[in-house]
Amino acid sequence: MPEGKKTYYINISDGEIQSVSTASPWNFKIEANDEEITALREIFDQSHSTGWQNFMRAHVPYVQYHYDRENDALDRQLIQTYEMIHKLGDEEARNHIESMGILPEK
Template identity: 30%
Template sequence: MEKRRYYVSVQARTMVPNQGDAPYELEIDATEDEAERLGRIFDEIDKYDEALGVQTAFIAPITDMNHENKNGYDYFLKQAYQLIYDLGSEETREHIHSMHIL
């Protein structure tokens, strides 16, 4: 499959093929399948983020559920950064390396 450039924002969990379509922090070159994989990872992060937000809104005490959601969020966030690193431009890889997240 042919790769194309995507502009990615982990914070907003967006990935667009045109540079001016949305703010972005990182650039990747990905096949359609790889881009879909990153999109699915972003969906998982959203699910955990939403669960954590609901728990925080009710000022929930630290529970196993909080830990499970936090661990799930962290797991998928790391997966996203690893995939972005693997597909990223040289500048993207340097930026992620400087974050010491992987």
């Protein structure tokens, strides 16, 4: 493991970052330093905030999804999350994310 990096277990749907694999269900295993974990936590926090904005607006049926800025922000945050997990994840995490086809072409 690279120096200064620790193993973390990520639960995407709950936005959880755990250092113990048995603490709760997880989707991806990553190796990250403190700065990288802080950046991932900030993305999760932004997604949670945007998610609440969407929840509060859910009763406005005349705004179509593709015209909704909050949905655009949530989509960008989701892609940022997967990009970061792809960068920091183990081989299984990278392969799974690549198979999803969610990352933009480089």
